[in-house]
Amino acid sequence: MTATATPPPAPRVEPRQANYAKQVGIGAAVLAGIAWILTLPPITLRTPVPSIALGLLAAIIGALVLREPKQRRLGGATIGAGLIAVPLSLAMTNQTAANVNEVFTWSAVIASGLTFATPLIFAALGGIISERSGVVNIGLEGMMLMGCYFGIYGADITSSWVLGLAIGMAAGALTGLVHAYFSISLRANQVVSGTAINLLAVGLTGFLFVAHYGDNGTPGTLPQVPNVTLPGIDHVAFFGGAIGTTNVLTWVSLLLVPVVWWFLFRTRAGLRLRAIGEQPRAASTVGLKVIATRYAAVIASGAFAAAGGVYLADGFDGSFNFDMTSGRGFIALAAVIFGKWNPFGALAAALLFGLSTSLAFRMETFSQTLSTLFQALPYVITLIAVAGVIGRSRPPAASGIPYVKE
Amino acid sequence: MSITATLSRAWRASVIPLVTVVLAFIAAGLVMILTGTDPLSTYGDIFNGTGLNWLFPWVTGHARADAAQNLQLTLVATAPLILTGLSVAFAFRVGLFNIGAQGQYTVGAIIVVWVATSWNGLNPVLHIVISIVLAAVVAGLWAAIAGWLKAHVGTHEVISTIMLNWIAIYVAQYLFQEGGPLQGKQALGNPVSNTIANNMHLPVFWGNPALQGLDVGIFLSLLAAVAFWAIMHRSTLGYEVRAVGHNPDAARGAGISVARNYILTMAICGAFAGLAACVDVLGWQFNVSGADITTSQVGFLGIAVALLGRNTAIGTVFAALLFGALETGTSTGNLVSTSLNPELAPQLTYVIEGLIVLLVSTDVIAIRLLGLPRKFGWGGPTTAEIKEEYLPSDPAMDASEGLTTEPGSL
Numbered sequence: 001m002t003a004t005a006t007p008p009p010a011p012r013v014e015p016r017q018a019n020y021a022k023q024v025g026i027g028a029a030v031l032a033g034i035a036w037i038l039t040l041p042p043i044t045l046r047t048p049v050p051s052i053a054l055g056l057l058a059a060i061i062g063a064l065v066l067r068e069p070k071q072r073r074l075g076g077a078t079i080g081a082g083l084i085a086v087p088l089s090l091a092m093t094n095q096t097a098a099n100v101n102e103v104f105t106w107s108a109v110i111a112s113g114l115t116f117a118t119p120l121i122f123a124a125l126g127g128i129i130s131e132r133s134g135v136v137n138i139g140l141e142g143m144m145l146m147g148c149y150f151g152i153y154g155a156d157i158t159s160s161w162v163l164g165l166a167i168g169m170a171a172g173a174l175t176g177l178v179h180a181y182f183s184i185s186l187r188a189n190q191v192v193s194g195t196a197i198n199l200l201a202v203g204l205t206g207f208l209f210v211a212h213y214g215d216n217g218t219p220g221t222l223p224q225v226p227n228v229t230l231p232g233i234d235h236v237a238f239f240g241g242a243i244g245t246t247n248v249l250t251w252v253s254l255l256l257v258p259v260v261w262w263f264l265f266r267t268r269a270g271l272r273l274r275a276i277g278e279q280p281r282a283a284s285t286v287g288l289k290v291i292a293t294r295y296a297a298v299i300a301s302g303a304f305a306a307a308g309g310v311y312l313a314d315g316f317d318g319s320f321n322f323d324m325t326s327g328r329g330f331i332a333l334a335a336v337i338f339g340k341w342n343p344f345g346a347l348a349a350a351l352l353f354g355l356s357t358s359l360a361f362r363m364e365t366f367s368q369t370l371s372t373l374f375q376a377l378p379y380v381i382t383l384i385a386v387a388g389v390i391g392r393s394r395p396p397a398a399s400g401i402p403y404v405k406e
Numbered sequence: 407m408s409i410t411a412t413l414s415r416a417w418r419a420s421v422i423p424l425v426t427v428v429l430a431f432i433a434a435g436l437v438m439i440l441t442g443t444d445p446l447s448t449y450g451d452i453f454n455g456t457g458l459n460w461l462f463p464w465v466t467g468h469a470r471a472d473a474a475q476n477l478q479l480t481l482v483a484t485a486p487l488i489l490t491g492l493s494v495a496f497a498f499r500v501g502l503f504n505i506g507a508q509g510q511y512t513v514g515a516i517i518v519v520w521v522a523t524s525w526n527g528l529n530p531v532l533h534i535v536i537s538i539v540l541a542a543v544v545a546g547l548w549a550a551i552a553g554w555l556k557a558h559v560g561t562h563e564v565i566s567t568i569m570l571n572w573i574a575i576y577v578a579q580y581l582f583q584e585g586g587p588l589q590g591k592q593a594l595g596n597p598v599s600n601t602i603a604n605n606m607h608l609p610v611f612w613g614n615p616a617l618q619g620l621d622v623g624i625f626l627s628l629l630a631a632v633a634f635w636a637i638m639h640r641s642t643l644g645y646e647v648r649a650v651g652h653n654p655d656a657a658r659g660a661g662i663s664v665a666r667n668y669i670l671t672m673a674i675c676g677a678f679a680g681l682a683a684c685v686d687v688l689g690w691q692f693n694v695s696g697a698d699i700t701t702s703q704v705g706f707l708g709i710a711v712a713l714l715g716r717n718t719a720i721g722t723v724f725a726a727l728l729f730g731a732l733e734t735g736t737s738t739g740n741l742v743s744t745s746l747n748p749e750l751a752p753q754l755t756y757v758i759e760g761l762i763v764l765l766v767s768t769d770v771i772a773i774r775l776l777g778l779p780r781k782f783g784w785g786g787p788t789t790a791e792i793k794e795e796y797l798p799s800d801p802a803m804d805a806s807e808g809l810t811t812e813p814g815s816l
Binding site for chain 2: 201202379
């Protein structure tokens with residue numbers, strides 16, 4: 001612990017070599033990945049020897065990279081990746097080829113990975129918009145839950161999934177308005193206000209759910225968000241299974257990623273929003289409306305998160321259940337940080353999480369007892385990814401700080 | 407300090423939280439009116455469900471026996487909430503947001519039930535002590551992961567503690583499930599651990615042990631609150647923790663190791679949450695099931711408890727009592743009400759808790775309310791005077807502020 005206070009020892013590697021340390025480290029990490037992939041379909045190697053050799057090689061290179069002070073994080077990650085690849089490869093080659101093929105049917109992994117990723121993409125986009133404007137939104141979870149209930153309720157009373165989506169998003173936007181009022185106008189602590197939103201949403205949706213639907217639960221005959229089948233692709237090998245039949249909202253979420261990116265980084269309004277999140281005082285000086293912009297951003301983030309909730313309830317499950325988001329809003333928050341407040345980065349994080357969740361569920365084929373443990377895998381991967389690979393990510397400078405107009 | 411000065415300081419520190427709580431109850435009452443429920447009679451029923459009416463001397467006979475039993479349940483629910491509240495509050499004081507109390511509690515529950523049902527033949531008292539100490543230590547190490555990541559890798563503790571929560575919950579599910587390593591020998595297809603032997607239960611000192619009377623766990627919690635205060639105000643560590651919470655850069659400049667404080671703080675937070683699990687498991691649960699792990703909210707409620715208690719030891723104790731009473735008073739077993747569907751009551755609790763936290767997030771509303779008499783020309787202090795009077799001047803007192811001053815916030 002105290003070692004951090006002392007400066008690292010002088011580099012033992014020659015400066016000329018040091019220039020390549022990063023590339024070498026990344027290459028070794030890729031080797032570790034290849035070591036595992038060799039044992040998976042379509043290659044499905046039945047002997048672990050090459051994988052073990054590659055994994056150990058990666059670990060050794062990682063140890064060499066570790067000696068370079070500036071690349072210690074990369075070196076550590078590479079050693080870890082190499083050492084993890086060995087038992088993984090052993091585990092795969094211990095299974096029957098049929099089992100491995102069943103679990104790693106990539107098209108099916110992708111298809112279900114997308115369903116897990118969709119609500120995260122929506123909520124993460126909302127989180128990015130809010131945080132880029134300078135308001136921390138820990139209440140994504142609660143806003144998503146409001147979308148879940150009101151999406152179902154709206155679809156029920158209007159007999160239309162489109163109106164259900166609209167009502168769900170409106171409920172999320174209203175929840176966003178509450179967060180905005182407290183964190184912008186009343187200058188409340190934004191993390192605390194977000195926590196309150198989460199508790200309130202659990203209580204309100206649970207209260208309305210019990211009061212309105214009682215013990216019977218939501219009706220089974222709701223108009224659900226439909227799937228789209230891509231003509232021409234649905235019978236093509238691999239692509240047919242992966243994206244041939246996908247929910248409308250999954251496509252919407254994927255399309256929104258470049259749209260939000262374009263808005264934030266290529267439009268005047270997006271530039272203003274980001275300026276307000278970085279330097280509100282300066283933005284205000286040149287005449288930008290800090291308060292109004294932040295309100296709009298937080299309300300929009302509520303609507304986005306709620307759209308993810310509508311997908312979860314009315315697209316995926318077809319029903320509402322008490323506290324059904326079960327932490328997805330927080331995963332989306334992690335995706336925002338992992339993706340460095342960039343829509344494409346958040347998309348990558350959401351897909352990583354969705355695919356590993358999908359794999360975890362499929363691993364039941366390997367071991368019924370261990371399958372529960374596999375479900376912790378996405379969280380382990382996210383933790384390692386946030387901690388190790390991406391390094392320190394920098395939030396918008398004014399994020400979390402209430403703005404006081406002078 | 408004279409007694410009157412101490413009392414007046416305590417009063418000034420509690421005015422705004424009290425106003426906040428009253429406002430939250432009024433707002434939740436409006437929700438009830440909207441859904442066609444009579445708030446006054448409902449609140450009365452909930453109050454009787456908490457057993458706090460035992461404190462009234464005019465409640466006698468059968469009603470008094472019922473009230474005593476309810477009050478015992480309320481205090482049983484309060485004990486772990488004090489500890490998870492302390493867990494979150496301690497982190498707030500150093501400027502960290504510990505959302506991970508739930509996971510730390512889960513780790514504590516795994517360890518305490520495992521140790522307490524293994525190593526047969528030990529002296530029971532020694533066995534209890536060993537299992538409590540081990541649970542606190544392992545939960546502390548678990549939480550220290552988040553502290554270490556924050557200190558040395560820069561990972562935001564909100565993200566790491568959330569991930570650690572889920573990992574702990576799934577590991578627990580795996581351990582206790584059918585065929586899992588810690589599934590009980592008598593569990594026969596149920597995802598439950600072994601049951602702790604009778605001579606290893608925390609002794610019940612009030613009420614009938616067969617009907618879940620009040621066990622000595624509440625004293626463990628109160629002792630932890632005293633320890634919290636002592637560490638915070640009577641030790642070098644506490645001084646450093648408050649300094650880092652107030653301004654990490656200044657603390658670093660003064661020669662305090664911020665990294666070491668983050669790690670130690672998280673370890674202490676984890677130990678508090680691990681103790682909460684000990685109080686539950688050794689006090690009344692006696693075994694741990696998969697359902698116990700997934701339905702428990704005590705770590706998350708610790709956040710609300712700490713915030714309402716303004717991250718102080720004494721405030722946390724009273725906030726935990728309020729939340730424990732709410733939980734017990736609205737539980738389907740305790741609430742006898744003609745005006746409110748008992749199934750709605752637990753949801754109402756979440757609404758009230760959410761409203762309390764929402765109002766705690768800002769003092770502006772309470773201050774404006776206290777300034778109303780003056781506004782209407784009835785005299786009394788101005789809002790500026792109220793701020794001066796009732797808001798704690800020690801910046802570390804309101805350490806959740808530290809969250810916003812730190813550039814690494816979300």
